[in-house]
Amino acid sequence: MSNWTHVAGIIRVDCLPIEDLDFDKLIGEEWHYGDEFHIPKTSFLPDGSEGSLYKSVWEDPDGSIPRYTISIFGDLRNHEDPQEIIDWFKEKCKNLWVRQAIITVWNERNGTIDWRYEHVDDWKIANEFGLELEQEFTIQEHRYKFTEEGLFWYDTYEKDWFLENGTLRNLIVGKLNKDLIKTNWKPKYGETYYFPCINSSEHPTHFYTYNGVDDDVDNYYFTNNLMCKTEKEAEELYDYIIEKVKEYRNNDI
Numbered sequence: 001m002s003n004w005t006h007v008a009g010i011i012r013v014d015c016l017p018i019e020d021l022d023f024d025k026l027i028g029e030e031w032h033y034g035d036e037f038h039i040p041k042t043s044f045l046p047d048g049s050e051g052s053l054y055k056s057v058w059e060d061p062d063g064s065i066p067r068y069t070i071s072i073f074g075d076l077r078n079h080e081d082p083q084e085i086i087d088w089f090k091e092k093c094k095n096l097w098v099r100q101a102i103i104t105v106w107n108e109r110n111g112t113i114d115w116r117y118e119h120v121d122d123w124k125i126a127n128e129f130g131l132e133l134e135q136e137f138t139i140q141e142h143r144y145k146f147t148e149e150g151l152f153w154y155d156t157y158e159k160d161w162f163l164e165n166g167t168l169r170n171l172i173v174g175k176l177n178k179d180l181i182k183t184n185w186k187p188k189y190g191e192t193y194y195f196p197c198i199n200s201s202e203h204p205t206h207f208y209t210y211n212g213v214d215d216d217v218d219n220y221y222f223t224n225n226l227m228c229k230t231e232k233e234a235e236e237l238y239d240y241i242i243e244k245v246k247e248y249r250n251n252d253i
Contacts, residue, residue: 005079007046007053009089009103011117013068013096023057026095027070030054046085048076066099082106082113093117118148186227193227194234196241205234 015021028045031052045052053074060067072089079085082105089103101117131137136145136154143154145161152161187193187210197206205228228234 002077003080003107003109005048005076005082005085005105005107007072007074007076007085007103007105009072009101011068011070011072011093011096011101012066012099013070014065014099015067015097021068023055023068023070027055027072027092028052045072046076046079046088049078050076052076072103080107080110082110086113086115089115193229194231195228196226196234196238204238205231207231 013021024043029043029052031044031047033050035051045055047053051074053072053076056071056073058069058071085105086103089101093101098117102115104112104114106112131146133146133148136143138144145152145154150163152163154161189210191210192207193210194205194207197204226237228237
């Protein structure tokens with residue numbers, strides 16, 4: 001009697017606009033019963049006696065930073081070891097800029113193993129600020145706290161906590177660029193300033209009029225003051241940030 005392993009996993013991947021990811025290389029290729037192939041077995045997704053797992057890649061048509069969602073799924077005949085697939089999944093996550101990832105593997109004889117990607121960077125950022133997880137802190141009269149799921153802000157109208165992806169991105173950019181030489185320049189009310197925007201390769205800079213609103217506060221306090229007087233300065237800073245992000249990612253921070 002055959003022993004089957006059933007797999008359902010998903011990975012949400014952040015990606016900079018200038019990057020072009022090859023998921024056949026990063027995740028693996030499929031093979032199916034009856035296929036003839038001439039590539040090393042190590043290039044395939046985990047497999048059983050009649051084929052490999054499947055993968056499906058969805059790309060955000062707007063090109064935002066949380067750009068890809070990868071589904072990994074299937075039923076493997078005569079595959080005995082759920083932990084082997086969990087370990088493979090963990091390795092693949094190391095090669096990606098993971099926003100979220102989770103997998104469940106059920107073997108009909110050996111049981112089920114689940115695994116969820118943990119964001120080590122959230123702990124690092126909290127530690128750099130001298131904070132514990134779930135410890136509240138205040139910035140410009142707004143309440144925040146780090147949790148295992150990321151940075152949350154408190155909405156006084158809804159009276160509830162919400163995940164703050166935008167501010168967390170700014171915090172991460174600020175952390176990655178803590179070795180920048182800061183201009184220590186802050187615009188006056190009504191003055192125009194330029195800001196590097198890592199969300200877009202077509203428009204690497206944005207310009208704002210400083211009015212002291214939340215966006216201005218975020219741009220000044222959460223990113224080690226990356227405000228620039230000129231568009232050229234902001235473009236140069238954009239190029240520097242992209243290279244720094246690549247460098248830190250390659251070093252698996």
